[in-house]
Amino acid sequence: MEKRYIFGPVPSRRLGFSLGVDIIPYKVCSLNCIYCQLGASGGTTLERREYVQIDKVLRELEETLQQPGRIDYITLSGSGEPTLNSRIGDLIPAIKKLTTIPVALLTNGTTLVRPEVREALWELDLVVPSLDAGTEKIYRLINRPCAGLDLDGLVRGISDFVAGFSGQVWLEVMLLKGINDSDDELEAIARRIGEIQPDKVQLNTAVRPPAESGVGALGPEELEKARIFLQSRISSIPVEVVAGFSGKREDAEDKDIRTSILTYLERRPATSEDLSATFGLHRNEIVKYLGHLLDDGLIKEECKGATKYFLYNKV
Numbered sequence: 168m169e170k171r172y173i174f175g176p177v178p179s180r181r182l183g184f185s186l187g188v189d190i191i192p193y194k195v196c197s198l199n200c201i202y203c204q205l206g207a208s209g210g211t212t213l214e215r216r217e218y219v220q221i222d223k224v225l226r227e228l229e230e231t232l233q234q235p236g237r238i239d240y241i242t243l244s245g246s247g248e249p250t251l252n253s254r255i256g257d258l259i260p261a262i263k264k265l266t267t268i269p270v271a272l273l274t275n276g277t278t279l280v281r282p283e284v285r286e287a288l289w290e291l292d293l294v295v296p297s298l299d300a301g302t303e304k305i306y307r308l309i310n311r312p313c314a315g316l317d318l319d320g321l322v323r324g325i326s327d328f329v330a331g332f333s334g335q336v337w338l339e340v341m342l343l344k345g346i347n348d349s350d351d352e353l354e355a356i357a358r359r360i361g362e363i364q365p366d367k368v369q370l371n372t373a374v375r376p377p378a379e380s381g382v383g384a385l386g387p388e389e390l391e392k393a394r395i396f397l398q399s400r401i402s403s404i405p406v407e408v409v410a411g412f413s414g415k416r417e418d419a420e421d422k423d424i425r426t427s428i429l430t431y432l433e434r435r436p437a438t439s440e441d442l443s444a445t446f447g448l449h450r451n452e453i454v455k456y457l458g459h460l461l462d463d464g465l466i467k468e469e470c471k472g473a474t475k476y477f478l479y480n481k482v
Contacts, residue, residue, distance in 0.1 A: 172224045173231045174245075174449030180409045181295070181337070181369060182240040182271060187451055188228060188262075189245025190219045190255065196247040197277040199311040200299070202341055202373045202382050204454050205246060211313035213278070215253040225261050232266055240293070241266065244273040245451055251278065256287025263290060271295065277316055280324030285331065292334045296325050298363070299341045301355025309346060318359075326363045338365035339409070342372050342393055344383030353393060357400035367405040370394055374458065424448070428456055429479065432466055436476040 172189050179185040194205060197213050228241075241262060243249045249272060252258075262270050269292035276296035278284045288294060298321070300306035306318040329336050340356060342348050347356070360368055370393060372384040385393065390408045398406040428442060439457060443450045457477055460466045467480045 170227060170231070170449060172219060173227050174452045176236060176238050177452055177455045179240070179242070180371075182242060182293075184237045184239045185242045185271075186231065186238045186240070186268075187245055187449070188224060188241060188243050188258075189449065189451065190221070190224055190243065190249055190252040190258065191245055191247035192218050193246040193450070195251060196275070197251065197313045197316060198248070198275050200275075200341075201309055201311065202343060204458070205450070211311070212251070213313050213315065215251050215278070215284075217254045218252050221252075221254045221258045221261070224258065225265070228262065229265055232268075238268050240271045241268050242271045242273060248275055248277065250274055250284050250288070259288070259290045269293060275310070276321055276325045276328075277312065278324070279328045280320045285324075285328045288328070289332065291332075293337065294328070294332065294334065295337045295339055295369075296328075296365075297339045297341065298322070298325070298356065298359060299343075300347055301352055301357070301359050305347050305352055309341075309343065322359050322362055325365075329364055336365045338363060338368050340368060340370050340397075342370055342385050342390065344372075344385050344389070346382075348385060348389065348393060350396065353396050354400065357397050360397070360401050360404065365404065367407065368397065368401070369407055369409045370397075371409045374462065425456055425460065428453075429460060429465055432477055432479040436469070436478045438474060438476055442477075 174187040174189065176184040176186045195212060195218060197211055199211050243255070249255060259270060271293040272288060272291050273295050274297070276298070279296065299309045300318060303318045306312070325338070338360065370390055372390060373382050374384055394406050394408050424446065427446065431437065431442070431445065437445070439450055439453050442453045446453070457466065461468065465480055466477050469476050469478055
């Protein structure tokens with residue numbers, strides 16, 4: 168079965184084995200983050216509509232769930248901002264009727280300022296919104312938001328959601344070297360976290376291929392230093408570093424795909440789109456494999472104009 172809307176299960180740094188559900192076309196998003204692993208956006212939007220037909224998504228999901236394999240979470244994520252799909256509130260209870268597997272949402276949080284969006288998400292088990300800045304200047308530098316969005320509105324929307332939500336909210340903070348990792352910016356981020364009051368905070372960094380070249384990742388020691396700093400300011404909220412996925416993929420096919428991608432790149436450079444078409448895998452799953460190969464130093468990336476290529480790393 169060719170999958171258009173479902174990808175994985177893929178190993179997630181926070182969710183174990185996550186079955187992705189993609190309900191937004193490529194890069195339809197309210198932000199254009201400099202670290203986005205899907206590459207730079209051609210534009211931003213706040214328009215909510217049924218970009219992807221939910222009935223088709225559910226049929227594909229139902230078929231996928233009949234196949235063997237471990238799934239820890241069904242995760243609404245994918246190629247853009249999932250809450251821009253106006254029927255997400257119909258999708259969530261429909262998924263709940265198909266399975267008892269918990270359902271999570273990865274979101275940039277920008278639409279949570281709207282009451283109708285918050286209401287549509289009440290039945291979720293877990294929501295992971297993002298907060299990458301404590302000041303408006305850094306918010307605009309990192310997230311490059313759609314017109315009409317600002318940091319105060321983002322924080323207010325997430326805070327209002329947390330106040331009414333019965334599930335878990337894990338707030339992700341993406342730290343970028345030399346941009347939002349100073350003591351002053353971390354202090355401002357801590358104040359914003361205090362306003363939001365999530366169940367926990369997860370620190371991440373740009374370990375996957377980012378949209379913009381020159382976006383630097385923090386090392387383990389730097390992340391731990393930031394964690395200690397933030398924890399000292401918000402002692403009542405657990406702060407953790409989201410480490411790389413340490414478990415092993417259960418299916419030998421996953422190792423075969425990784426090897427096949429590496430073998431392909433030994434012959435010729437390729438974009439993530441090339442590899443997605445070649446191997447019949449969703450772009451997001453390809454990006455996961457590329458990230459692991461980059462982590463291991465087996466491949467490297469090179470930009471030619473606005474196009475990013477991946478190459479075999481001859482050591």
